Amino acid sequence: MRKILVLFAHPRFEHSVVNRALTSVARQHPAVTFHDLYEKYPDFNIDIKAEQELLLAHEVVLWHHPFYWYSCPPLLKQWIDLVLAFNWAYGPNGTNLRGKTAMNVITTGGTREAYLPDGRNRFTLRQLLTPFDQTAYLCGMQYLPPFAVQGTHRLSREDLDGKSSEFRHLLDLLSDMQTEIAAFSGSALINDHLKTFADGK
Amino acid sequence: MGSDFLLQATVYMGAAMLCVPLARKLGMGSVLGFLLAGILIGPFVMGFVGEEGEDIMHFAEFGVVMMLFLVGLELEPSKLWKLRKSIIGTGLSQVSATIAVVGAIALALGSSWQAALAIGMSFAMSSTAIVLQSLKEKNQLNGAAGQNSFAVLLFQDIAVIPILAVMPLLALVPSQANGGGHDTLMDWMPGWFQAVAIPLAVAAVIAIGRFLVPGLLRMVAKTRIRELFTASALLIVVGIAFIMTLVGLSPALGTFLAGVILANSSFRHELESDLEPFKGLLLGLFFMAVGASVNFNLILNSPVTVAGLTLGIILVKAVILLIIGRFLRISNDQNMIMSVGLAQVGEFAFVTLTFAAQLNILNARQTGLLMAVTALSMALTPVFSLLNEKLILPRFGTLQSEEKPADSINEKNKVIIAGFSHFGSTLGRFLRANGINATILDHDSDRVELLRKLGFKVYYGDATRYDLLESAGAAEAKILVSAIDSPETNLELATTVQKHFPHLELMIRAKNRFDAYELMNLNIMNPYREHLDTSVRMGTDVLKKLGFRAYSLHRAAQAFVRYDEDAMVELYKLRHDRNLYISASRKQIEMQEELLSNDFRQAPDLTDHAWDSEEMRQNANKS
Numbered sequence: 002m003r004k005i006l007v008l009f010a011h012p013r014f015e016h017s018v019v020n021r022a023l024t025s026v027a028r029q030h031p032a033v034t035f036h037d038l039y040e041k042y043p044d045f046n047i048d049i050k051a052e053q054e055l056l057l058a059h060e061v062v063l064w065h066h067p068f069y070w071y072s073c074p075p076l077l078k079q080w081i082d083l084v085l086a087f088n089w090a091y092g093p094n095g096t097n098l099r100g101k102t103a104m105n106v107i108t109t110g111g112t113r114e115a116y117l118p119d120g121r122n123r124f125t126l127r128q129l130l131t132p133f134d135q136t137a138y139l140c141g142m143q144y145l146p147p148f149a150v151q152g153t154h155r156l157s158r159e160d161l162d163g164k165s166s167e168f169r170h171l172l173d174l175l176s177d178m179q180t181e182i183a184a185f186s187g188s189a190l191i192n193d194h195l196k197t198f199a200d201g202k
Numbered sequence: 203m204g205s206d207f208l209l210q211a212t213v214y215m216g217a218a219m220l221c222v223p224l225a226r227k228l229g230m231g232s233v234l235g236f237l238l239a240g241i242l243i244g245p246f247v248m249g250f251v252g253e254e255g256e257d258i259m260h261f262a263e264f265g266v267v268m269m270l271f272l273v274g275l276e277l278e279p280s281k282l283w284k285l286r287k288s289i290i291g292t293g294l295s296q297v298s299a300t301i302a303v304v305g306a307i308a309l310a311l312g313s314s315w316q317a318a319l320a321i322g323m324s325f326a327m328s329s330t331a332i333v334l335q336s337l338k339e340k341n342q343l344n345g346a347a348g349q350n351s352f353a354v355l356l357f358q359d360i361a362v363i364p365i366l367a368v369m370p371l372l373a374l375v376p377s378q379a380n381g382g383g384h385d386t387l388m389d390w391m392p393g394w395f396q397a398v399a400i401p402l403a404v405a406a407v408i409a410i411g412r413f414l415v416p417g418l419l420r421m422v423a424k425t426r427i428r429e430l431f432t433a434s435a436l437l438i439v440v441g442i443a444f445i446m447t448l449v450g451l452s453p454a455l456g457t458f459l460a461g462v463i464l465a466n467s468s469f470r471h472e473l474e475s476d477l478e479p480f481k482g483l484l485l486g487l488f489f490m491a492v493g494a495s496v497n498f499n500l501i502l503n504s505p506v507t508v509a510g511l512t513l514g515i516i517l518v519k520a521v522i523l524l525i526i527g528r529f530l531r532i533s534n535d536q537n538m539i540m541s542v543g544l545a546q547v548g549e550f551a552f553v554t555l556t557f558a559a560q561l562n563i564l565n566a567r568q569t570g571l572l573m574a575v576t577a578l579s580m581a582l583t584p585v586f587s588l589l590n591e592k593l594i595l596p597r598f599g600t601l602q603s604e605e606k607p608a609d610s611i612n613e614k615n616k617v618i619i620a621g622f623s624h625f626g627s628t629l630g631r632f633l634r635a636n637g638i639n640a641t642i643l644d645h646d647s648d649r650v651e652l653l654r655k656l657g658f659k660v661y662y663g664d665a666t667r668y669d670l671l672e673s674a675g676a677a678e679a680k681i682l683v684s685a686i687d688s689p690e691t692n693l694e695l696a697t698t699v700q701k702h703f704p705h706l707e708l709m710i711r712a713k714n715r716f717d718a719y720e721l722m723n724l725n726i727m728n729p730y731r732e733h734l735d736t737s738v739r740m741g742t743d744v745l746k747k748l749g750f751r752a753y754s755l756h757r758a759a760q761a762f763v764r765y766d767e768d769a770m771v772e773l774y775k776l777r778h779d780r781n782l783y784i785s786a787s788r789k790q791i792e793m794q795e796e797l798l799s800n801d802f803r804q805a806p807d808l809t810d811h812a813w814d815s816e817e818m819r820q821n822a823n824k825s
Contacts, residue, residue, distance in 0.1 A: 046760040049812070083812050092821065 002032050003176045006059035007106070010038045010066040010077035017067070019108050019153045022165045027065070030169065032176030034059060038076050045079055052084040057097060061175050062142070064133065065106040071122075071129045073105075081136060090140045099141035102175070102182055104148065104191065105133055106168070112152035113190075126151075127189050143182065146191045167195050213250040217243045218486055232339065233332050234584035236486045240493020241581070251494055258491045263549065264443070265484025266331045268477055270359070270454040271439050273334060273352075274461020275470055282462055285353055292350050292526060293357020296544075299522045300326040304515065313568075316372040320558040321572065323365045325515055329548035330355045330454065331485055332583050336543065340664075341688060345646045346532045347539035354523075354544055362452045362550060369554065373561035403449040407442055407456050411463030419469045435476045492549065496577040500570050508571065512578045516586070520545040535595050535647045535662070542590045546579040596663065596670075615641040616680040618706075620665035620695060622649060625711060625732065626685030630658075640683070641674050666694040668702055676703045684710045689717040696724050715770060715793060722774050738763055754808050761806035769797070 007027045011020055014037075028035045036055065042048075056062065066073045088094045107126065109116070116122045116129070127146055137144035148171055150156070150164045171191065174180045185194050217239035225235030243250040251258075305322030309315060333351055334343075342348045415438055422434045439457050446456030464470060501508045520541045527537035552573065559569040617633065617640040619626050626642070633640055642658055643665040644650050650662040663670045665686065676682065682699055684692050692710050699706050711730050712718040718729035742759045746752055773796065811817070 044760050046757055046764075049810075086811070087818050087821075092818070 003060040003178060004058065005030070005033045005061040005063060005172060005175055006055060007033055007035050007063045007065050008038060008077065008080065009036065010064070010074050010080070012039055012074050012076070014039065017108070019150055019156060019161060019164075020067070022161050023065070023106070023108075023150065023168055026165050026169050027063075027172065030172045030176070033172060038080060039074075042076060045076060047080055047083050049083050049086070052080065053086075053089060053097070056084070056101075059101070061102045061104075063104055063106050066108075068107045068109040068126075068129075072132070085136065085140060096141065101140075101142045102145060103133070103137040103140075103142045104145035105130055107147050107149045108153050109149060109151045110154050113149075116151070125189055143186070145182070145185045146188050146194075148191045148195075167192060170195055210251060213243050214239075214487065214490060217250075218490065222486075232486070233335050233489055234581075234588075236489035237493040237581045237584070240490035241496060242493075243490070244494035244496065244498075246496070246498035258487060258494075262484050262488035262491050265481055265486075265488045266549070267443050267454045267457050268439055268481040269331065269334060269485060271442075271457035271461040272474060272477060272481060274458040274463075275465050275474055277462055278465045279462055285349065285356075288350055288353035288530075289357050292530065293354045293361075295526050296354050296523060297326045297358060297361050299526070300519055303518055303522060307514075307518070314563075316563050317558075317568070320369065320372060320554070320563045323368070324551040324554040324558070324572070324576075325519075325547050326361075327358050327548035327550040327554075328355060328519075328544040329546050329580050329583070330359065331488055331549060332546065332580055333543050335485060336584065336587060341645065341691070342539060345536055345539075346648055347536040347543070350527070350530065350532065351540050351544055354540075356458070358548070358550075359452050359455045359458070362455070365554065366450065366557070369557055369561060369563070372558075372563050399449045400451060403445055403451060403456075404459065406445060407459050408463055410442070411460040415460075415464060416467050416469065419467075419472075423469070423472075431472060432476045435473050436480065438473075439477065488549070492577055492580055495573075496581060497570060497574045500574045501578070504571075508574055508578065511571070511575045512582065515547060515575060516545045516579055516582065519547075533647050533651060538590055538594055539587075542586050543583070545586070546583040547576040549576075549580070551576045591664075615639055615659060615675060617641070618643065618671075618674055618676060618679045618682045620644075620682065620684045621686035621711075622653065622660075623685070623687065625687070626683075629683065629685055641679070643670065643674055666691060666698050668698055671698065671703065676706055679706060681707045681709060684708070686711065687713075689713050689720065692717070693720055693724070696721065696726060700724065715773075718770060719774055722771075727771070734763060734766065738766075750808070757810075757812070758806060758808050761810075765806050773797075 007024075009020075009024060009027070011017060014020060014024075024035065024037075027033050034055065064073065064077060066077055072078070085091065085098075086095075090098050107130075109126070111120075111122060113126075114120050116124065116126045118124070122129075126149055130147055134144045148168065150161075156164075174195075175182070185191055188194055218236060221239035221242065222232050222235035225238060226232060241247055245251070301319070301322035303322075304325045305315075305318040308318035308321045313321065333355060337343045337348045337351060343352070419431070419434060422430050438460065442456045442460045443453035446453040464473065523541035523544055524537055527540055532540065555564065555569050555572050555576070558564045559566065564572070617638060619630050619633075619640045620643045622630060622642050622644040623646075626644075630640055630642060639659065642653060642660045644653070644660060644662065645664055647662050650660045653660045661670060661674045665671070665684070676699070682703075684695055686692050686695065689712065692712070696708055696710060699708055708726050709728065709730065710721055710726055711732055712721055713732060715731065718731055721729040738759045742755045745755050773793075
């Protein structure tokens with residue numbers, strides 16, 4: 002079983018219905034270590050050593066956060082700045098993360114259509130996440146396309162249940178040693194792959 | 203002589219060790235314990251000590267002198283000035299009303315008018331020793347009851363001067379007048395000098411306190427000989443007491459004045475901690491001497507008279523005080539505390555009654571009777587206070603809050619805050635700003651009154667009491683926060699809660715590391731040291747003013763606090779039991795040494811390499 006580290010960053014978690022559903026899926030999954038960054042570091046004072054040890058103990062890292070202004074909330078950026086240190090995560094001696102997998106799990110208010118070249122956000126989610134892609138790349142990690150729940154403002158209860166089970170399915174696949182993780186890369190959203198996987202079974 | 207002294211010391215200390223912890227355990231306070239010990243070893247129960255009881259009392263009265271010096275130390279001149287109205291108003295009315303009423307009763311019972319006046323003046327006094335000691339022990343010195351009691355006691359101390367001056371004028375046989383307590387230097391001086399001497403002596407005390415003592419103490423402190431400092435502290439008190447007796451003033455008043463003057467000095471705390479044990483021992487001795495001098499033979503011969511007189515005088519004094527308190531608009535429960543507390547006849551009556559007997563104003567039987575009444579009334583004070591506390595006060599506090607409108611019936615607060623002075627109120631306001639209403643326990647009834655008006659749910663009383671916690675809803679609450687200042691009270695509270703409400707999470711304020719250790723002994727592993735965050739925040743601001751960047755400092759400060767809390771747990775584990783037995787100041791130094799030498803190696807600072815590109819730069823230059 003691959004071990005999954007969910008780094009959850011939400012400054013206003015108590016108001017997010019969608020993330021309550023997604024996090025409860027993550028918390029219950031046997032392969033997941035759920036790590037609530039804003040709960041752990043309300044003062045932004047990240048314990049770098051402890052975070053690096055967590056990373057070493059897992060094969061898959063999920064950056065789970067709402068998509069604020071085309072990026073992550075500031076604490077997750079703080080985490081990246083501090084924990085992915087020179088000569089630990091990258092640089093000549095920074096080989097600790099090599100071979101691991103990273104991806105974003107994202108909620109956006111805008112719909113998928115809004116994140117198209119002719120939509121109001123002009124770029125796709127995948128394009129806007131390029132900095133994360135490159136971060137993973139520099140650390141020698143494999144970066145996968147994001148899992149996204151979009152149009153959260155108008156999501157029905159059924160839609161949300163569907164997304165929750167999709168997410169559970171993703172966690173199953175990621176933790177399963179049989180899964181060829183590389184097969185996920187290359188598409189816009191990992192959600193699309195999950196459908197084909199589900200159909201194939 | 204030598205072995206006799208040792209025997210006596212053994213008897214006194216043994217009795218104290220036996221009775222005082224017992225009295226405390228029963229919730230009665232140490233004063234009653236010492237009194238019981240005195241009665242136990244006195245001539246009428248076990249007879250270990252006999253007639254020398256009175257000599258010991260004179261010696262032990264010095265404890266009262268010392269106590270007033272210490273009280274003065276805690277009272278800055280500006281604070282005393284604010285009290286001037288209560289000293290004159292409350293004090294004067296209490297003393298004159300009591301003299302009038304008691305005198306009238308004595309007259310009605312058939313005394314001569316001279317005797318009646320002498321008795322009135324003797325019985326107007328209350329016991330400074332007992333009242334202040336119990337107010338302090340119960341943390342009530344700063345409430346309305348404490349402040350007014352203190353004002354009355356202070357006025358009584360001043361009133362001693364005219365009372366001693368008037369006594370000889372009442373004498374029926376003037377030739378014996380000089381046999382009394384008045385054989386001071388003054389009697390050999392010409393009249394004009396006597397008139398100047400008193401203000402001169404007061405001025406001398408002020409000058410000594412102001413100019414001589416601080417210089418002297420600084421010099422002594424430089425020698426770094428601790429014993430010498432203790433000796434100097436004693437010298438100040440003894441010397442001033444001597445000057446005052448020389449001119450016939452109350453030594454307690456003189457040392458009090460000196461204490462007030464030294465309240466602003468930097469040596470205040472050293473003086474306090476050096477004199478505290480002496481004061482405690484002497485006062486204990488004093489109370490035991492009072493207990494030992496209760497003449498049970500007399501009481502047994504005329505039990506009805508003694509009992510009647512004792513209860514009568516207590517009742518009369520208490521009622522007069524209650525009426526005065528009413529006029530001052532002191533709230534009912536504070537008024538009760540004050541009136542019951544001050545209702546006994548004070549130790550000063552022993553002096554005036556003896557004096558009156560020597561002047562033939564009173565006969566031997568009267569004197570004996572009145573002395574017995576005095577001692578008995580002092581012995582009964584803690585008992586009455588206890589009854590007042592357990593039976594009468596709860597009616598003022600708890601009942602009132604239960605009469606509140608029905609809207610609060612269903613609302614069970616999850617948080618109880620014990621203590622609502624500066625610390626507690628800041629915490630409570632923060633909780634309230636976030637929609638959490640806590641139940642508050644406080645022992646200052648004026649504050650309770652105010653908070654109730656503002657719509658808080660407040661219970662009045664001692665938070666360590668099981669029944670009060672119960673009625674405040676401790677059984678349903680989730681968290682009990684103690685913001686109480688006194689570490690002893692906090693420990694007591696924690697023990698009570700752990701015993702009766704084990705589900706309640708305890709979050710407790712600690713004064714310092716040692717208090718924190720005490721709490722950790724009770725398995726409360728997250729004590730909140732009150733200085734920790736503030737001092738680090740202040741240090742952050744110091745560094746900011748030196749040009750360090752705010753955010754780096756912020757992070758360093760957070761890391762330091764975390765480090766310090768971890769270090770505390772570590773040191774707690776390593777702590778030796780011998781620490782219990784070394785003096786507090788020694789302990790403090792040892793701990794600081796330990797902390798500082800460790801810090802040098804491990805304490806977090808600004809150099810944690812976050813966002814630091816130096817290493818990358820070096821790497822880039824290499825290639």
